[in-house]
Amino acid sequence: MKLRFGRKVISVDEARAALYECVTTTEKEMVSLPRSFGRLLATDIYADHAVPHFRRSGVDGYAVRSQDIAAATPDNPIVLDVIERIPSGTVPERTVQAGMAARIMTGAPVPDGADTVVMLEMTDCLCLQDESLLSLDAQDTKVKIKKNVQAASNITPIAGEVNCGELVIPQGTRIGPGEAAILATFGFSVVKVFRRPRVAIFSTGSELLQVEQELQPGKIRNSNSYMLAAQVEANGGEAFIMPALSDDPHQVEAALGAVLPDVDLILTSGGVSVGDYDVLVDVFGRFDGKILFNKVAMRPGTPTSAALWKSKLLLALSGNPGASFVGFELFAKPIIRKMLGSHRPEAEELSAFLDIAYDKPSAYPRYIRGTTRVEAGCLWVRPAGIDKSSIMVSIKDADCLIWLPAGGQGYLRGDSVKVYTTR
Ligand SMILES: Nc1nc2c(c(=O)[nH]1)N[C@H]1C(S)=C(S)[C@@H](COP(=O)(O)OP(=O)(O)OC[C@H]3O[C@@H](n4cnc5c(N)ncnc54)[C@H](O)[C@@H]3O)O[C@H]1N2
Numbered sequence: 328m329k330l331r332f333g334r335k336v337i338s339v340d341e342a343r344a345a346l347y348e349c350v351t352t353t354e355k356e357m358v359s360l361p362r363s364f365g366r367l368l369a370t371d372i373y374a375d376h377a378v379p380h381f382r383r384s385g386v387d388g389y390a391v392r393s394q395d396i397a398a399a400t401p402d403n404p405i406v407l408d409v410i411e412r413i414p415s416g417t418v419p420e421r422t423v424q425a426g427m428a429a430r431i432m433t434g435a436p437v438p439d440g441a442d443t444v445v446m447l448e449m450t451d452c453l454c455l456q457d458e459s460l461l462s463l464d465a466q467d468t469k470v471k472i473k474k475n476v477q478a479a480s481n482i483t484p485i486a487g488e489v490n491c492g493e494l495v496i497p498q499g500t501r502i503g504p505g506e507a508a509i510l511a512t513f514g515f516s517v518v519k520v521f522r523r524p525r526v527a528i529f530s531t532g533s534e535l536l537q538v539e540q541e542l543q544p545g546k547i548r549n550s551n552s553y554m555l556a557a558q559v560e561a562n563g564g565e566a567f568i569m570p571a572l573s574d575d576p577h578q579v580e581a582a583l584g585a586v587l588p589d590v591d592l593i594l595t596s597g598g599v600s601v602g603d604y605d606v607l608v609d610v611f612g613r614f615d616g617k618i619l620f621n622k623v624a625m626r627p628g629t630p631t632s633a634a635l636w637k638s639k640l641l642l643a644l645s646g647n648p649g650a651s652f653v654g655f656e657l658f659a660k661p662i663i664r665k666m667l668g669s670h671r672p673e674a675e676e677l678s679a680f681l682d683i684a685y686d687k688p689s690a691y692p693r694y695i696r697g698t699t700r701v702e703a704g705c706l707w708v709r710p711a712g713i714d715k716s717s718i719m720v721s722i723k724d725a726d727c728l729i730w731l732p733a734g735g736q737g738y739l740r741g742d743s744v745k746v747y748t749t750r
Pocket residue numbers: 530531532534535547548549550551552596597598599600601602605627628629630644645646647648650716717
């Protein structure tokens with residue numbers, strides 16, 4: 328039974344809800360820390376020690392008792408005995424008592440007894456004729472402190488950054504530079520992440536040539552598969568570009584069915600409208616899967632369809648490049664992100680001022696590929712190019728989708744609109 332006409336239209340939110348019901352996270356896997364960059368953490372990370380775990384000197388200088396140097400000035404320096412030298416990575420051996428100082432390096436543990444560190448530049452080393460400190464017996468030296476430095480100066484206290492037991496990165500967080508530093512700090516040479524969802528991409532249509540083929544009359548090269556693969560990879564999935572399919576529903580059903588066991592999601596592009604050769608419609612009419620929806624109140628991509636087949640999701644995007652791009656952003660992106668354990672799978676919503684008037688009314692909400700710019704602290708947005716779903720070339724200029732509700736009287740320059748980021 329063909330479902331070309333009389334389809335039931337549902338909203339974008341309803342369509343997403345139907346998809347989300349069928350999504351589960353992929354299984355967890357361990358990867359080496361450098362391979363985890365850009366992935367989403369599959370576990371909470373707790374601190375198993377404080378940072379720092381010792382009182383850390385922030386400067387090269389002398390660890391002293393602040394009360395000993397309260398009266399120090401350049402003209403009246405206080406002279407202290409230097410009792411030891413503390414390089415980073417070592418542990419102080421002695422306690423600083425009245426009249427004592429310990430020469431200390433940046434990052435080294437501050438010795439007991441000392442409550443402040445005076446920068447080297449505010450001191451003079453009395454017995455030092457040259458700077459060959461490594462050959463110096465620190466115990467024979469004295470230091471002149473020329474400045475009164477308050478207690479706690481230049482010292483990061485124990486747990487000054489992180490408390491032991493603290494949640495430092497919650498599950499679902501993308502591992503960027505800051506997370507990488509935290510994971511390394513706490514000894515995670517391997518990291519638990521959700522496996523990258525495997526996404527098979529099929530373009531359909533007898534007009535499609537492979538990228539490497541010569542142009543032929545009436546035919547075009549398959550660009551959607553590569554655009555979609557780039558979108559899949561940008562969102563953390565693993566894209567498998569499958570050979571383009573003809574308009575034969577038997578062949579299409581067989582090809583989709585064959586790959587189904589090996590992937591987490593199938594994306595198709597093309598063949599979902601009312602045309603004679605719109606093959607996905609025929610597949611949906613004959614296969615034993617469950618159709619989740621076949622018409623969405625949105626433009627472009629109104630005929631976007633989805634099905635659950637042998638417990639796998641099949642998302643059938645419109646063939647027009649603009650509609651394929653938008654359909655991916657609205658539906659495939661949050662599916663992939665949910666599989667990866669993201670707590671915020673949908674695109675970030677921002678407000679922007681419309682940079683041009685827009686007077687095309689629409690029966691359905693529009694998602695216009697947009698380009699943003701910031702001027703005087705305000706975000707402005709304009710369509711990335713000709714706003715037609717058949718236009719491919721302007722997709723490269725889009726960094727967001729401009730959302731315009733259905734109906735309305737049109738929009739003036741300066742009107743506030745919602746945008747959804749695509750980068
Ligand atoms: N009588 C009607 N015609 C159309 C309607 C309608 O409601 N009534 N809807 C239009 C809308 S909206 C869209 S969107 C398209 C949807 O088309 P399909 O999803 O069926 O896609 P195709 O027919 O296969 O192709 C449409 C267009 O896109 C080009 N295409 C397809 N695949 C690729 C690819 N992999 N790479 C590059 N370009 C591709 C294809 O050559 C066509 O030009 O239907 C409207 N028609």
